[in-house]
Amino acid sequence: MTAGAEPAQQELPLARVHGAPLTRLPEDLYIPPDALEVFLEAFEGPLDLLLWLIRRQNLDILDIPVAAVAEQYMAYVELMRELRLELAADYLVMAAVLTEIKSRMLLPRPAGDDEEDDPRAALVRRLQDYARFRHASELLDRRPQFGRDVLPLAVAPPALDRPPPQPQVSLAELLAAMTEVLSRRALHAHHHVQREPLSVRERMTLILQRLNGEFTPLAALLDAGEGRAGVVVSFLAILELTRERLIDLAQHEVYGPIYLRRAA
Secondary structure: OOOOOOOOOOOOOOEEEOOEEEOOOOOOOOOOOOOOOOOOOOOOOHHHHHHHHHHHOOOOOOOOOHHHHHHHHHHHHHHHHHOOOOOOHHHHHHHHHHHHHHHHHHOOOOOOOOHHHOOOHHHHHHHHHHHHHHHHHHHHHHOOOEOOOEOOOOOOOOOOOOOOOOOOOOHHHHHHHHHHHHHHHHHOOOOOOOOOOOOHHHHHHHHHHHOOOOOEEHHHHOOHHHHHHHHHHHHHHHHHHHHOOOEEEEOOOOOOOOEEEEOO
């Protein structure tokens, strides 16, 4: 290299094959049409795309050139179709809205129309609302987030070898705790109730002992204090004595009192 000559920048190799630099693509290299394509621009919806187109060209959002923006929007939609990306229906709806606004802008309007008759008014309001919410979301995203910018700090306490101190309890507190435990135990006490056995044969013997040769009313042989079970057992005993013909029954009128006496 001669003195005073500027050093020439060497061409960077595209790749290295077996250690040798590769500066030119092979002529017989075949690239399939469905090869990987990188698509850098991604939008969250049609309003996001419109806002990006307006800001990229430094346009006034209150005076949008609908014709130029609509052409760029349709070009983006066609690019998404060519790249076989999933095209949401909202993009097609916004394309139809832009086409309608563009056609209404081309029509002559009578003089004296106010701003409310501008076909772009509804779209401008939607874009302004979307821009405010997007700016607010960006401000919120810049704030520190727990788990991303702020991480929890966990400090374990040192291990203590000494036993924990025993609580200081007075005698009155011990007596109060014992009384409470005994009162709770009394609430959960179990009582075993046994049914008193009633024998029909034994009741038959008792009825025969109370009867004599004279008639005795049936109500005198039934004791209501024994409860329903005692009355039923007494009635069964009377029926059994009647079946065995050990007692006689008498009734002078329908639904009248019943009298019993020992059979002769």
